Amino acid sequence: xxxxRRQIREKILQALYTIELRDTDIDSAAGWLLTREILxxxxxxxxxxxxxxxxxxxxxxxxxxxSNHTFNWDMSRIAIIDKNILRMALxxxxxxxxxxxxxxxxxxxxxxxxxxxTDKSSKFVNGILDAIFNELKTxxxxxxxGRGLIDHSTVKLQKTEPDK
Numbered sequence: 001x002x003x004x005r006r007q008i009r010e011k012i013l014q015a016l017y018t019i020e021l022r023d024t025d026i027d028s029a030a031g032w033l034l035t036r037e038i039l040x041x042x043x044x045x046x047x048x049x050x051x052x053x054x055x056x057x058x059x060x061x062x063x064x065x066x067s068n069h070t071f072n073w074d075m076s077r078i079a080i081i082d083k084n085i086l087r088m089a090l091x092x093x094x095x096x097x098x099x100x101x102x103x104x105x106x107x108x109x110x111x112x113x114x115x116x117x118t119d120k121s122s123k124f125v126n127g128i129l130d131a132i133f134n135e136l137k138t139x140x141x142x143x144x145x146g147r148g149l150i151d152h153s154t155v156k157l158q159k160t161e162p163d164k
Contacts, residue, residue: 008038008048009088009107013115015052016084026056047096054095055087062090069131081115082125089129093142101142105129 015030022029030052038044055062066086067075075083089108093101108129112122136142 005044005047006107006111008044008051009111010115011035011038012048012052012055012088013081013084013111016055016087017080020080020084026052050096051088051091054091058091058095059087062087062094065090065132065136066128069128069135079116079118079121081117082112082121085112085115085125086128089125090132093129093133093136101133105133 011033012030014033015026018024018029019026030048034048038048063075066078066083070078078086085108089104092099092104092107096104105126109122109126112125116122133142
């Protein structure tokens with residue numbers, strides 16, 4: 001049976017939640033959440049390792065993006081689930097080149113609807129991620145397009161120009 005990325009995202013969210021509440025590291029928190037189904041699926045493990053590794057390695061950078069877009073809200077005031085959904089989605093947007101940003105944002109919204117205690121969480125997550133994504137794109141830090149591939153629009157323009 002194929003493991004789906006949503007399941008993996010939910011497991012990672014649970015691991016991130018665990019490290020907020022317990023004195024443990026992310027690898028230990030994630031380790032007990034891995035099911036046999038995930039462990040036996042090479043693609044699932046690859047996605048899991050890339051995403052959790054990106055979050056772990058770039059947590060302070062990701063948190064700065066969140067802080068810069070949550071005006072008048074200290075990181076400690078953001079609901080633990082919402083904060084970790086934002087972290088996970090930003091890690092995907094920034095470090096998973098094969099996933100379109102809109103997919104990462106939509107997945108985060110759906111997970112927020114499922115795991116958050118308030119109806120406003122999904123709107124909060126959507127607003128923050130959309131603002132960060134637009135900033136990153138304006139700054140030239142995101143080059144994904146369409147199905148998550150690098151934007152090749154300049155290559156297309158060069159091919160359509162007549163040879164001299």
